[in-house]
Amino acid sequence: MIIANASEYLALSRAFRKLPGEIKAKAFARAGKRATQMARTAYLKRAAPRLKLPQKVIRERTSARFNAGGNTSDVVVRSGWIPLHKLGATQTSKGVRVRLRGSYRHAFIAKMDSGHVGVMLREGSSRLPIRELFGPNPAHDITNNDAVYLELLAEVIDEALAPRVLHEIDRLLP
Template identity: 30%
Template structure:
């Protein structure tokens, strides 16, 4: 998911840009860079309670491409990348690998509540990776043809959470207000009499 913003898109008047002169690009770039940093913070604050993921997991999914003050028409981008997140990272319980008969399944955080996969179990692979797994019907392990193969279970990705109606429009609306405030600060910085 990618969101690009430019000063023109956010509605800066040409007369203000002319008054700023050579400082125009610098003022735009500073305001845009503060705005995209705020967008990442706002999105993280909204995604964490909805997803059940920890803040650092969400925060590191964002990449900021900052605007350059040397550009004639500065632009900045917020890029959100991420693959489906393993169910284990959604506060799965039990947290320790299950051995023997796995009754009760695994619960994990889903929105404001918890969901349960009755036939899932927490397992630790020989590589040390811990995850929530489920046996597949019709497929068998190559190392032991008498046992069914297992698949790790995954939930939505961070970009999917970011694209929800409860996140994206709110972040974009706050970004507009934040840019206006930041740009006015830059105008006062470079044109103290305005």
């Protein structure tokens, strides 16, 4: 456990003000980029068990960028509803079983003339119409549970950004 008092923070801020602007800009840019990647990783670790999806599936739909000029970070999740077939669906005698999601009775895997493959379920007792079944939507989970993810980002900023800035300054100083 690290204990610091106000005088240490004042001394640190004075020393930081004396640094050349170029070193400060480089240190903030590097620390910001690393903190952005850490935020993406933390999001993946938090979202995967919540959505019952492998991290790889969410990672493919997530991008992280840092804008050094504006000192802004973006962790963007662009995702529609994930088709069950892409989550590892297998046909069984009773229906379809999907890894990490369970069984869907009376469902079947169908390949359309266009080449699209999906897990389908009949709307009624007749042959048609059928509808495709989908898994979760990671972007939808963020909008529905924003408090969980805002808390996560606050944790990353508190725990990672300041130590990373100091680390980068230490690397840049001769």
